[in-house]
Amino acid sequence: MLVRVLQLLRDNQHQFLSGEKISEELGCSRTMVWKYIESLRKEGNEILAVSNKGYQLIGETDQLSEHEIKSRLMEDSLFKHVHFKDNVDSTQIVAQRLVNEGAHTGTIVIANEQTLGRGRLGREWFSPPDTGIWMSIIVRPEIELREAPQLTLVTAVAVARAISNVTDLEVGIKWPNDILINGKKVVGILTEMQADPDRVNSVIIGIGINTNQEKFPNELKKIATSLSMEKGKKINRAELIIQILKEFEWLYDAYLTMGFQFIKPLWEARAVSIGKRVKAVTTKEVFYGMAIGIDDQGVLLLEDDDGKIHPVYSADINH
């Protein structure tokens, strides 16, 4: 019900909506309407109430909640199951539990804070409360095992496009899983796959976005930034989440029907490492070369000083 009340107020943002009209639409009493309005206010929404006129939404909260997200999603959206938690160890861990319980494709887990946020290779991901987007998307694509890393690139394109739409900032992608603004990391993506011997069973795509932080711990100051630090104003997290889900939904669909070749040019248009000399650190070796592009599978191609081309499947890239 709260979702419906919020939707109604939002649809009538610049006018008053009478309690009677809301109660008719919802099929509930005026007293219940008043209770819903109070709950929405408690969550930080600014709602004006004037007798004989009704209610008007003046400002929306940046507090995340399940209905904040659900009220903004289209009914036919891929994302039918939204799990919001105020505090979790890691949304990846919660998502893994849901996968084990048989979660559908398009299930999402969003948290306001993570105490054990993680990056690749067990690294820590700094996930303070109230300021970031810490989210995991569960999908069950019919793809081959070797194709699963492509979902990181699909997601990077979706997130980069959504951030550009919402903030107008120039957003670059660093292979494979970083999104940068002015050379600093604003988003990290972690793709974890559950597979049978020959087919992908499910993939959990973790997305961490520094949204409204105003400062970072010393060890991250030089490499990390947030959208608000770059834009000079706070960004509404729910709105950005919805933009990301919208972009992800159509790009994921295009990827499944047309393959990675559809994503490749969109990815290349935002790539920041290509054409540069880079240092690639893999779990086995450190490698220097010219990043000349990605192949049709999304694998990074590095050219060494002898002109030999090496495929890189997984690495940290430094410029």
Ligand code: BT5
């Ligand atoms: C990543 O790993 O960039 C993937 C991060 C994925 C985080 C999301 S949040 C939702 C979901 N739930 C989780 O538990 N995780 C996912 P990697 O490329 O390995 O980068 C990790 C490195 O980035 C760390 O070693 C730090 O140097 C740096 N780092 C840590 N926290 C950061 C932050 N908030 N912003 C920018 N850089 C950070």
